[in-house]
Amino acid sequence: MTISLVKQAHNAISSCLLAGDIAVDATMGNGFDTCFLAKLVGEKGVVYSFDLQQPALEATRQRLHDNGLLQRVRLIQDNHSQISSYLAANHIGLIRCAMFNLGYLPGSDKTIQTEPTSTLEALNTLLSLLASPGMISLIAYTGHQGGQHEADKVKEWAQQLSKKEYRVSIEIPQAVKQSPPELILIESIK
Ligand SMILES: C[S@@+](CC[C@H](N)C(=O)[O-])C[C@H]1O[C@@H](n2cnc3c(N)ncnc32)[C@H](O)[C@@H]1O
Secondary structure (H helix, E strand, C coil): CCCCHHHHHHHHHHCCCCCCCEEEECCCCCCHHHHHHHHHHCCCCEEEEEECCHHHHHHHHHHHHHCCCHHHEEEEECCHHHHHHHCCHHHCCCEEEEEEECCECCCCCCCCECCHHHHHHHHHHHHHHEEEEEEEEEEECCCCCCHHHHHHHHHHHHHCCCCCCEEEEEECCCCCCCCCCEEEEEEECC
16 A cells, blocks of 8 residues: 555654654645644644745644644744744754645645745755754645756755765655655754
């Protein structure tokens, strides 16, 4: 049985993220990943969650509220490339995991989508703030305009990282459908 890339990303993050940890959802959207991270970090952990759009913050705030998880999440309406402006000083270097779900918010304005330049800026910043062991997961959707280009840029960036410091794995489901999504995992093993 094949498991979805979202499930694979969640399994990988679950193997790394512990109660009390700091996590980042770089692309909040409707809040499913934020909720997932908030459950794992527990009452003493913190999740920083970013999106450009107000509707994403509203949907996520409601979802967190309904699940009793709102207290552990900082909802931030800004570009994820600005993460260092929001991180508490005592969380620098302690981000255990970060998740990206690239693309646009389903059912919303498709012109607001992740872009390679700010995605790579956020990734470089996150590497400088990541704990070790630590992990970044990205799911890249390749069926929309610009999606494959962004996925290729992320893979190119990941593959030039020091192999002594980072383990990179890339999963592309074979021929299930045209333009399948891609999963990129970066683990800090310093
Ligand atoms: C595919 S959706 C994320 C879905 C989300 N993971 C969930 O669980 O529902 C991508 C989201 O990224 C947001 N986004 C696009 N560019 C962004 C940026 N530069 N910084 C932060 N969020 C961004 C979009 O507004 C959109 O809501």
